[in-house]
Structures are given as structure tokens and as C-alpha cells.
Amino acid sequence: MAQDTAPQPVRGDGGGPDKGPRNMMLDRQNPELLVPPPTDHGTVPNLRFSFSNAHTRIERGGWTREVTQRELPIATEMAGVDMALEPGAYRELHWHKQAEWGYVINGSCRVGAVDHEGRNFLEDIQQGDLWFFPKGVPHHIQALANGVEFLLVFDDGMFSENDTFLMSDFFAHVPKSVVAKNFGWSVDQLDALPEREKYIFQGEVPPPLTEDRVVSPAGDVPRTFKHRLHAQAPHRFPGGSVRVADTTNFAASTISAALVEIDPGGLRELHWHPTDDEWQYWISGHGRMGVFASSGVARTFDFRAGDVGYVPFAYGHYIENLGDEPLIFLEMFRNPRFEDISLAQWMANTPAEVISDTINLPRGMIEALPKEKRPVVR
Numbered sequence: 001m002a003q004d005t006a007p008q009p010v011r012g013d014g015g016g017p018d019k020g021p022r023n024m025m026l027d028r029q030n031p032e033l034l035v036p037p038p039t040d041h042g043t044v045p046n047l048r049f050s051f052s053n054a055h056t057r058i059e060r061g062g063w064t065r066e067v068t069q070r071e072l073p074i075a076t077e078m079a080g081v082d083m084a085l086e087p088g089a090y091r092e093l094h095w096h097k098q099a100e101w102g103y104v105i106n107g108s109c110r111v112g113a114v115d116h117e118g119r120n121f122l123e124d125i126q127q128g129d130l131w132f133f134p135k136g137v138p139h140h141i142q143a144l145a146n147g148v149e150f151l152l153v154f155d156d157g158m159f160s161e162n163d164t165f166l167m168s169d170f171f172a173h174v175p176k177s178v179v180a181k182n183f184g185w186s187v188d189q190l191d192a193l194p195e196r197e198k199y200i201f202q203g204e205v206p207p208p209l210t211e212d213r214v215v216s217p218a219g220d221v222p223r224t225f226k227h228r229l230h231a232q233a234p235h236r237f238p239g240g241s242v243r244v245a246d247t248t249n250f251a252a253s254t255i256s257a258a259l260v261e262i263d264p265g266g267l268r269e270l271h272w273h274p275t276d277d278e279w280q281y282w283i284s285g286h287g288r289m290g291v292f293a294s295s296g297v298a299r300t301f302d303f304r305a306g307d308v309g310y311v312p313f314a315y316g317h318y319i320e321n322l323g324d325e326p327l328i329f330l331e332m333f334r335n336p337r338f339e340d341i342s343l344a345q346w347m348a349n350t351p352a353e354v355i356s357d358t359i360n361l362p363r364g365m366i367e368a369l370p371k372e373k374r375p376v377v378r
Helices: 024-029 167-172 176-183 343-348 352-359 363-367
Strands: 048-050 056-059 062-067 079-085 090-095 100-114 120-126 129-133 139-154 226-228 235-237 240-245 256-262 267-272 278-284 286-292 298-304 307-311 316-321 327-333
Touching: 048 298, 079 090, 090 167, 120 129, 120 226, 139 278, 256 267, 256 316, 267 343, 278 298, 286 307, 286 327, 298 307, 316 327, 352 363
Parallel strands: none
Antiparallel strands: 048 307, 056 062, 062 079, 079 139, 090 139, 100 120, 100 129, 100 139, 129 226, 235 240, 240 256, 256 327, 267 316, 278 307, 278 327, 286 298, 286 316
């Protein structure tokens, strides 16, 4: 008889076998929940939710799913949407009360917007590029010839893609006589107006960008809504690299982000963020995150591609690559500037005897710590 390799909630001489019923796939994917490290203690809320567990809305031309505060209650500051469009398909002309930050996961799309002064923006966005639209600014997204999948992040945990202000929906709820008067049309010309929202719908692949541009008398938006994150030179450290996008290099955005890549065996160092909660999107690889919530309370989570993570501000945490491929994820903040505090840097720039007396380690070990920040370490 083959040996039973089912993971069991056993650590040393503690615990005991789980004879079921159980979801073996989830237990195998989440060993840090089934058998927590002995350093875990107390009650920390759930900080992980997978897009694979989210409801998918399917439309002609694409699909979308979201992780909001409803799915991940701790995530009060930000919400995320995973959306895909077939070649030529639209996420229709719309606006919303929240600021929108976008990241192209694969493929490419054309995005356009017009601001409050009539200044316009139209650009093609490729894999690894970002866009940002301030709240209330109307915009649209259309897939190019290879289709597109993108991540959207909004600065409100209760945001929902199902509650946006859509152009088609607006027209459907204004009397045609008012529409005709507003635009100088006749009512007879309006028979084909949509009777309900279109949301996602199929269209033709747009022409080259030079043929699609509209020249506004007000000119272009003064600060581009596009940023080429992958084209940005990364900061390299032992164990990986990081690219940061905030107002120092992407002036239009009020949401900051870091694209982190951790080599196999590497570590996103022990740190915390002093001002804002962290919203994460896990792109590839397998890692674990340990979180310290003060007062002797800590918890550890496993993460894989497609997961969303969340860390309340000031919670100490680390992220470790447990796989044999690079671990890549986005960490995002509802703040125009990216800020974090390194535990090692704090210790290195404090008198060594103070640290030595606090954690009972020799001064020489403390004095050998680098005074510069190393976000990713081996």
C-alpha cells in the first residue's frame, strides 16, 4: 500500500492527524495555515484572498472579477479588479468616484481619457506598463490585436466594477427629448441609443494610434497618465530587484507601487510601512509572508500567482521565495510616495549597545549590519 502523503496538522509532538472530511488541495497549497510556524501566535485576520475564488462576470468580448472589502474584509483602503478583453473589445466609456491605477499583465490595449478642461489623452499600453486616472476623469479601454489582461486597483476597499458610471447607462436614463436638446439633434436620430449598459462589448481592433488621435483645442493632459514600469531600470540587491513607481517618476499618480522580484531562496526583508496599508497582487512564483501585528500576535500565509494580499500599516512583515523560480508581486499604497522602514537599517543606524542590550546579541553582530537599505536579501 502506498504511503499516505497527505499533509497533517502535526508539528513535533503536537497536533495529530486530520482524518477528514477535508479539502486536500487547499491543505497542500497552504502549509503555513495547516502547520503554522511556532512563531505564529494569537488571532490575525485573514490577509489573503485569491482571484480564483472570486465571482467572474462574463460578457461578449471579455470577463472580469474583483477582490474588494466584501471578499477580503481587512482590505479597507484598496480594491482590485482582474479584467481581460478580446481583440478589439471595449471596457466602455465610463468614470467613477475612485482613482484608478492599471497594470497590463499580458497583451496590450489603447486607453483614452479627457480631463475637466477638455485636455485629452490617448496611448497604447503594453505588458508591464501602467496607467492612472484621477477620480471622476472619464476614460475607456480597448484591446489591441493580441487582446489584453490587466489589473485595476482603486483607492477604496468598497469599490465595485459593477457600480461605475457608464456612458451607455447614462443615455439610457435620460429622456430622448433632453438628449436631443442637449446635443442639437432630433429625437428621430436617437432610435439606436442603448437601452441599458454595455459595460464590456466587442468592437473592431482600432487603427494605428496616429490615425486614432483627436486634437483637442485645449491640448493634451499636462501630465501623462502612462508610465512604462518594465522599461524602468530596477534597483538590484542581493536576492532580487525592485522597481518603484510614485510621484518621483510618475507625477500623475496618487497611488504608489513597487514591482518586486525575489530570486529563489531570497527574502523581502523584515520591514513595515509607516503611513499606509499595503495591497498586494502576486504575479508568479510561490512564497510565504509572515506578519507581526504587535502584542505577541503573528501569522504566516502562503501565496501563489493570482492571489491578493493585504498588510495593515505598521504591521511588520517579510516575504520569502519558497519556489525554484522568481517570485514576482506588486505591492501598492494609497499614497503618492512609496515609504517603508527597514528593520536592519533602523538597527544599523542606532547605537549598537542599545540594540545589543535589547535583543541580547553581541555588539559586533549589530555593528556589521549595512547602514543602507537592502529591500531584497539572500
